[in-house]
Amino acid sequence: MIFNRFNMKKKFVLLLTALLTGSISGFAQSKLNVLNIKTPKDLHALFRYTENGPILIAGHRGGMVKGFPENSIATFENTLKYTPAFFEIDPRLTKDSVMVLMHDATLDRTTTGTGKLSDYTYAELQKFRLKDAEGNVTDFPIPTLSEVIEWARGKTVLNLDHKDVPLAMTAALIKKHKADAFVMLTVHSAAEMQFYLSQNKNHTFSAFVRNLKEYEDYEKAGVPFTQMIAYIGPHVKPENKELYTLLHRKGTMCMISAASSYDKLKTPEERKAAYLAIARDGASILESDLPIEAAEAVKEFTEKRGAKAGLFGKK
Known part of the structure; x- marks a missing residue:
């Protein structure tokens, strides 16, 4: 005993x-909520529109939470603790042509530095620290795009916005990292999409399709609608219905971004009503500066995974 x-x-x-x-x-x-994406075909399947499929959450710049700066690995990881999501991020070039993440052309708003990012080498930027959305200084440095790509592998999908990095340079970095299965590209025209496809036919895109003319431009270009999502704007409005019909027939999911619109509402109750309105309107991707809050608001829609269930997991 x-x-x-x-x-x-x-x-x-x-x-x-x-x-x-x-x-x-x-x-x-x-554990993190992850997207089980291993091949470009998996990525295309995740973003293929299916009736009664799930709403996907996109973290605009990763998200805006106190203590967590935008465009940082710490923020991406924090978001994934609460919900599976993919992330729209902003590569820019340093003076010595290193791709780092920074939305603004200047350092003042989001870092302890001042002036133009392009006036600094990457080594010089390392002395600065990132600020959160309230201006609080954190311990986090400015990350390189290469660092973020390697972090994202096996966890999530990155959507690269187009700032000042030449298209060819972006395509070359994705190729170098063999990352076409989980790194997608924002394009503002069919011509930009055609260039990327000339470099790699498997690329996936977030395309600006905000009206019928832009839709027709992509259709005339003969680009693969099954390899893109369509950003249709920041608001729920009657004109969206025509775009939903046309794009859904092509198998293309439609995204509304609340970052510049409904995220600015003053109360959680107002924001929740707006996020639900987006889901009920017909959008199948909700982009937000507040991805954790948005995901909770539309939980009934994000959990309807159906045939896509195998693309979601924990890690």
Whole structure:
């Protein structure tokens, strides 16, 4: 009996030690909600429109949460603790042509630095730290696009907005990292999409299709609608209905971004009503500066995964 009590006490001490040292990973950190994307075909399948399919959440610049700066790995990971999501991010070039993440052309709003990002080398940028949306200084440095791509592998999908990086340079970096299965490209015209397809026929796109003319431009160009999502604008409005019909017939999911519109509403209740209106309107992707809040608001829609269930997981 004494021997058994000794063993039980020893096991308890070992378990407590493991918890305190973080050696039991399930307790040391919460699992991430991930997208199980391994090939370009998986990515195309994730974004293929299906009737009664799930609404996908896109974190605009990763998200805006106190203590977590936009366009940072820490923010991406924080969002994935709460919901599966993909992320719209903003590559820019340093003075010595390193691709880093920064929405603005200047450092002032989001970092402890000042002036144009392009006036600094990557090494010089390392002395600065990122700020959160409220202007609080964090411990996080400005990340390179290469770092973020390698972090995202096996976890999520990155949507690269087009700032000042030449298209060919972006295509070359994706090729270098063999990342066409989980890195997609924002394009503002059919011509930009055609260029990327000339580099890699498997690329996936977030295309600006905000009206009938833009839709017709892509259709005339003969681009693959099954390899794109369509950004149709920031508002729920009657004109969206025609675009939904045309794009859904092509198998293309439609995205409304609340970042410049409904995210600005003052109360959570107002924002929730707006996010639900987006889901009910017919959009199948909701982009937001507040992806955690948005995902919770439209939970009934994000959980209808159906045939796409295998593309979601925990890690």
